[in-house]
Amino acid sequence: MENKIKAVFLDVDGTLLSFNTHKVPESTIEAIKQLQAKGIKVIVATGRPEFLLDSVRHIHFDAYLTLNGCYCFVGDTDVYKSSFKPEEIEKIIEWNKDNNLPFAFMHKDGWFISSVNDDVKHICEHLDVEVPPLAPIEKARDYDIFQCMGFFEEKKDKYMEEHVLTGCELPRWSHVFTDIIKKGNDKGVGMEKLLEHMGLGIENAMAFGDGGNDIEILKKAGIGVAMGNASQSVKDAADYVTTSVDDNGIANALKYFKLID
Numbered sequence: 001m002e003n004k005i006k007a008v009f010l011d012v013d014g015t016l017l018s019f020n021t022h023k024v025p026e027s028t029i030e031a032i033k034q035l036q037a038k039g040i041k042v043i044v045a046t047g048r049p050e051f052l053l054d055s056v057r058h059i060h061f062d063a064y065l066t067l068n069g070c071y072c073f074v075g076d077t078d079v080y081k082s083s084f085k086p087e088e089i090e091k092i093i094e095w096n097k098d099n100n101l102p103f104a105f106m107h108k109d110g111w112f113i114s115s116v117n118d119d120v121k122h123i124c125e126h127l128d129v130e131v132p133p134l135a136p137i138e139k140a141r142d143y144d145i146f147q148c149m150g151f152f153e154e155k156k157d158k159y160m161e162e163h164v165l166t167g168c169e170l171p172r173w174s175h176v177f178t179d180i181i182k183k184g185n186d187k188g189v190g191m192e193k194l195l196e197h198m199g200l201g202i203e204n205a206m207a208f209g210d211g212g213n214d215i216e217i218l219k220k221a222g223i224g225v226a227m228g229n230a231s232q233s234v235k236d237a238a239d240y241v242t243t244s245v246d247d248n249g250i251a252n253a254l255k256y257f258k259l260i261d
Helices: 026-037 086-096 116-126 137-142 154-163 187-198 212-220 234-237 250-256
Strands: 007-010 041-045 064-065 073-074 078-083 101-104 111-113 147-148 179-183 205-209 221-227
Touching: 007 187, 026 041, 026 250, 041 187, 064 187, 073 137, 073 154, 073 187, 073 234, 086 137, 086 221, 101 137, 187 212, 205 212, 212 221, 221 234
Parallel strands: 007 041, 007 205, 041 064, 205 221
Antiparallel strands: 064 073, 073 078, 101 111, 101 147, 147 179
16 A cells, blocks of 8 residues: 555644654655655645644745645645635624634634734643734634634534534634634645645545644545544554654654555
8 A cells, every 4th residue: 555655635733743853854855755755745734724834944944734635736836726705704703793702813824813812822822823913803804714713612613514604614723722624624635625726636645643633634645644633533544553643643653554665
């Protein structure tokens, strides 16, 4: 099976990047170089937008799956884009008038947030990114929004899906917030779009991840690898569980499948 792998998709937070050091392990950098030397494509597959990838900017990727699959590109070529409908943004704006929770909105070139609380500060510190600039929530009407971040508890997900975010998916990977994307999208969809663009099949893909938003990509890939630091639901979705990001998890799995030496 390992000889069929022509593309490796790598999540960022908790997979490429350690939450402890906010750095990519040297073993991972070397592994990526070995893969590319063999002609295997290496694709970043993240919930982050491209402009928040400074921490992995020193690594050459062959393609980008960003915003949980809602914006995928190769070089200057947009392969797939899926933004919210205006009425979907309007429902969030209207609901939040009476609830006043922080919502971050991401467009192609930037992001902003409707309010800031301790949860927002904590998660930005956890991800090693700056707190987004503050702006009125109504500003979301002015952009093509590809992804939101809603800072509400997981127990509210079902209500939000049924009453407010009816045209949306909630690929949650944190108890503090959930990513929000247009329904019909996830990292697995983005992976399929990029593979098609590259002339490859799903059986040619290996995917690595650790969070709930990685489950679909791990299920769909020819080989899905969960990091040792992943939650149990992610491990259950994978074909193989490697060691943690801080214990050379990516390199160890690639060696196990004989993709690198």
